[in-house]
Every structure is written in structure tokens, then in C-alpha cells.
Amino acid sequence: xxxxxxxxxxxxxxxxxxxxxxxxxxxxxxxxxxxxxxxxxxxxxxxxxxxxxxxxxxxxxxxxxxxxxxxxxxxxxxxxxxxxxxxxxxxxxxxxxxxxxxxxxxxxxxxxxxxxxxxxxxxxxxxxxxxxxxxxxxxxxxxxxxxxxxxxxxxxxxxxxxxxxxxxxxxxxxxxxxxxxxxxxxxxxxxxxxxxxxxxxxxxxxxxxxxxxxxxxxxxxxxxxxxxxxxxxxxxxxxxxxxxxxxxxxxxxxxxxxxxxxxxxxxxxxxxxxxxxxxxxxxxxxxxxxxxxxxxxxxxxxxxxxxxxxxxxxxxxxxxxxxxxxxxxxxxxxxxxxxxxxxxxxxxxxxxxxxxxxxxxxxxxxxxxxxxxxxx
Numbered sequence: 001x002x003x004x005x006x007x008x009x010x011x012x013x014x015x016x017x018x019x020x021x022x023x024x025x026x027x028x029x030x031x032x033x034x035x036x037x038x039x040x041x042x043x044x045x046x047x048x049x050x051x052x053x054x055x056x057x058x059x060x061x062x063x064x065x066x067x068x069x070x071x072x073x074x075x076x077x078x079x080x081x082x083x084x085x086x087x088x089x090x091x092x093x094x095x096x097x098x099x100x101x102x103x104x105x106x107x108x109x110x111x112x113x114x115x116x117x118x119x120x121x122x123x124x125x126x127x128x129x130x131x132x133x134x135x136x137x138x139x140x141x142x143x144x145x146x147x148x149x150x151x152x153x154x155x156x157x158x159x160x161x162x163x164x165x166x167x168x169x170x171x172x173x174x175x176x177x178x179x180x181x182x183x184x185x186x187x188x189x190x191x192x193x194x195x196x197x198x199x200x201x202x203x204x205x206x207x208x209x210x211x212x213x214x215x216x217x218x219x220x221x222x223x224x225x226x227x228x229x230x231x232x233x234x235x236x237x238x239x240x241x242x243x244x245x246x247x248x249x250x251x252x253x254x255x256x257x258x259x260x261x262x263x264x265x266x267x268x269x270x271x272x273x274x275x276x277x278x279x280x281x282x283x284x285x286x287x288x289x290x291x292x293x294x295x296x297x298x299x300x301x302x303x304x305x306x307x308x309x310x311x312x313x314x315x316x317x318x319x320x321x322x323x324x325x326x327x328x329x330x331x332x333x334x335x336x337x338x339x340x341x342x343x344x345x346x347x348x349x350x351x352x353x354x355x356x357x358x359x360x361x362x363x364x365x366x367x368x369x370x371x372x373x374x375x376x
Contacts, residue, residue, distance in 0.1 A: 027265045029258045032228065032248025035170040036262050039178055039234075039241040040272040040304035043348075044171070046265070053152055053167040054247050057222030057230055058095070058118045060160030060168075062176050063141045064126060065114055069184040070144075071130050072107070079108040088134075089124040094161060097122040098199045109198060111187075116196040117203040118221065120159040127158035134158055145172070148179050162224050170245040177219050177232055177243050191218030191234075208256040209233055213263070219243075221255070231255040235263050242266045269309060275317070276303040279355055283319045285335055289370070290327025290358040297321075297335050297352045305340065305348065316341045319352060329358040 026046040033054055035047030044050065071077040082104045090101050097119030099105050105125070113122030124134055131137030134157055141155040150172035156163040181188050194211065195204045206221040215235040222230035228248035235242055244262040249255040276282055281296040297319075307315065321336040329335065336352035 027261055029246065029262065030249060030254060031246045031258055033170045034244070034246045034258070034262065035174060036266045037174045037178070037243045037245075038266070038270065038272055038304075038306040039181070039243060040239070040274075040302075041306040042178075043306040045242075045270055045306060046262070047170060050171045051152060051169050053169055055162065055166060055224060055227040056160055056168040056173060056247075057224045057227035058160040059173055059220055059222040059230055059232060060155060060158070060166070061114050061118060061123055062173070062180060062220055062232070063144065063155060064123045064137075064158045065111065065187075066176065066180050066184070067130060067137070067140060067144060068107070068111060068114075068126050069180070069187045072187075073184070077107050077129065079106065081107050083107060083110060083125050083129045085121075085125055086128055089121045089128065092120040092124050092159065094120045094159070096120060097203075098201055099125060100199070103199070112190060112193070112196045113198060115190045115220075116193050116205050117198070118206060120161065123158040145176075148175055150175055160222060160224070160227075162226050170247055173232060174243050174245050177234060177245075180219075181234065181241075188218065191220070192216075206252070207231065207233070208252065209235075209260060212256065213260060216263075221252075223252075229255040231259050233259045233263060235267075237267050240267065240272045270306050271309050272304045272306050273312060274302055274304050278302050281355060282338065282352055283321075283336065285321050285325055286323065287329060287358045288324045288326050288372075289361055290329065291361050292358050295325075295329060295335070295358050296355045298355050299350075300332065300353060300355075303338075303350065307342070311342070314343045315347070321352075327358045328360045329354050331355065331357045 033049035033052055035050045036045045038045055085099045085101045095118045097113030097117050099121050110122045110126050113119040127134045127137035131140050137158055138155050145153045153168040153172045154165055156166045195202055209216040215237045216233055218234045219232045229252055230247045233244045242263055244259050246255055246259045276299055278301050280298050282298040284294050285297055287293055287295050318339050319336050331354055333354045334351045335354050338350045338352050340347040
């Protein structure tokens with residue numbers, strides 16, 4: 001017989017109490033689509049048309065860089081490796097790094113050309129070096145997008161130049177940025193560089209917020225006639241990081257001001273609260289037919305929740321464990337669900353995992369628990 005074991009968790013008691021600050025309605029942005037993500041908790045704080053498909057323009061180059069970082073990690077490319085420049089890359093339309101077929105250029109230089117100068121020529125050169133051709137590289141981009149859970153994204157090139165089947169969403173692009181920061185922190189610093197000089201030409205990073213907000217450390221701009229002016233921005237203030245995605249504004253200044261408005265709103269009116277530390281026991285669960293009859297359960301990484309400031313007392317947490325929980329139980333195995341309620345309404349559900357293993361008991365221990373379960 002299965003039943004649910006529910007235990008009240010005292011996290012709401014231990015949370016800090018802030019002065020009551022009313023949470024305003026979502027900000028109004030002049031953009032086709034937008035969203036604001038709290039990175040620690042993974043929660044979307046606000047957004048409009050977050051899953052609607054739009055042309056990403058040069059935001060596409062985030063995936064071009066992500067795959068290049070992966071190639072460097074796998075050592076299929078080296079930073080100082082000289083990359084041949086094809087005629088196709090040299091003649092690329094739009095924003096350029098100004099590479100030349102007969103002038104040596106390294107992977108490191110090309111990455112700076114992609115990230116800081118938004119060079120289409122540099123993007124194609126890297127795509128050809130990694131995939132053999134830009135078409136094959138686009139297939140690699142789509143495989144990686146699928147792996148990252150970008151369900152509403154399709155890439156057709158490495159540059160973001162207009163193509164009928166090139167599309168993504170605000171939510172998918174935010175996921176990509178989080179993955180880039182998480183997986184390649186050693187390379188992410190390139191996105192904060194304000195200018196880069198190559199071939200005797202100095203070009204400034206088009207992300208205006210790098211000059212206007214010292215807490216902003218990336219990420220990428222984009223523009224085509226179809227896409228409008230786009231900007232993904234990441235800012236860190238204290239231990240909090242927010243990522244804003246703004247798609248389809250009317251001008252360079254608008255994408256910067258709308259992004260700044262969104263970031264300020266999130267930092268001002270929300271806090272990211274750590275409920276549980278990594279490997280901290282959240283609860284202790286009964287185990288049947290095991291060498292031990294109890295196991296500690298929790299989370300394998302710090303658990304954060306984004307809450308309106310001053311509202312932590314309205315958070316309630318419970319753990320639901322599907323009983324009977326039978327041995328063997330492996331470390332990391334899902335054994336329960338943490339259910340959060342805010343103001344009496346469902347807020348989030350998160351998997352709780354075993355923090356330790358419980359091997360199966362001997363024959364007599366199993367027989368005894370079988371008998372006991374018959375009378376529960």
C-alpha cells in the first residue's frame with residue numbers, strides 16, 4: 001500500500017525578515033519580447049512572450065562561442081592555433097573583424113572578434129575550423145541546443161544573419177547564457193571587454209551597459225532589420241546574478257535603457273534566498289528492507305528561491321516522500337519532493353535526493369520488514 005509521508009520543513013522560520021516592501025507590477029518594456037532570470041534560483045522574475053519565436057540576429061554568436069569553448073576544452077583547438085581564412089569568411093556581410101585570407105589569425109583572436117566585435121567573418125572562420133563547413137557547424141549548434149533544453153531554437157548559420165529557419169526565444173537564449181557562464185567561467189570574462197584592436201582597427205563592444213553599469217559583465221548585442229535591436233545582459237550585485245533578455249527594440253539606446261530598467265527592477269524588488277546548503281539534510285526518511293532504516297535527504301547543490309523583498313514569512317515548505325521507500329537506495333536517487341507555497345498558493349516543486357546510500361538488508365531483515373509492511 002502506497003501513501004504520502006508529509007513533513008513540515010522549518011525553512012520559513014530561519015529565513016531573514018526584511019522590512020515590508022510592496023512588489024510593483026512587472027515593468028513595461030518597449031520590446032517585442034523580454035524576460036528577467038534570477039540565476040541562483042533559476043526563476044523567471046518577469047517576462048513577456050518568453051517562448052515566442054523571434055530572429056536572434058547576432059545573439060546566435062553565443063552558441064558559436066559556446067561550441068568554440070567546448071572545442072578548446074576538448075583540446076581539438078588550441079588558443080594559439082592559426083586558423084585559415086576562407087574566401088567565404090573574408091567576404092562575410094555585416095559586422096566584421098576584418099580578417100584576411102593571407103594574414104595569420106589565431107583561435108584566441110577570432111574569439112575576441114566574435115565576442116567583442118561581433119564579427120561575422122570571425123564566426124564563419126571558427127565554424128569552418130570546428131565543423132569543416134558552416135552548414136555542418138549549424139547542425140552541431142542544433143545538437144548542442146537540444147542538449148541544453150533549447151526546445152524552441154533552430155540555427156542555420158554561425159553569424160545570425162537573416163535566414164527563414166533561424167529562430168530562438170527569450171527563454172532559450174537565457175538558458176544558453178546561463179550554460180555559458182556555468183560551463184566556461186574562464187572564458188566568460190571576454191564578454192566584459194570593452195574594445196578590441198585587430199588589423200589596426202579598434203572596435204568597441206556594442207553593449208553600452210558595460211560603460212553605464214559597473215555591475216554588468218556581459219553578454220551580447222544583436223541587430224538585423226527583421227530582429228530589431230536586441231541585447232542580453234548579465235549583472236552581478238553581491239552574490240546575486242540576473243540575466244535580462246530584450247528582443248526587438250527600436251534603437252541601440254532603447255535596448256540599453258530597457259535592459260537597465262529590467263535589471264534595476266529585479267535587484268530592487270527581489271532577493272535570492274538560500275533555503276538549503278549543498279548536502280545539508282532537509283529531512284530524514286524511513287527506509288524499508290535496508291541495512292539501515294533511515295537516510296538523510298536533501299540537495300546536491302545550494303537551493304535558492306527568489307522572493308519579493310519582505311515576503312519571506314509567507315513561504316511554507318513541505319517534503320512529500322512516496323512510501324514505502326525500499327532499499328537499495330543510491331546516493332543522488334530521487335526520494336521525495338520539496339513543495340513550496342507562497343501566500344498559500346503553490347510556488348515551486350523540486351526533487352529531493354538521497355544524500356547517502358542504503359544497501360539492501362539480509363534475508364531476515366527483508367523478511368521482517370515485509371511482515372511489518374503488511375500491517376501498516
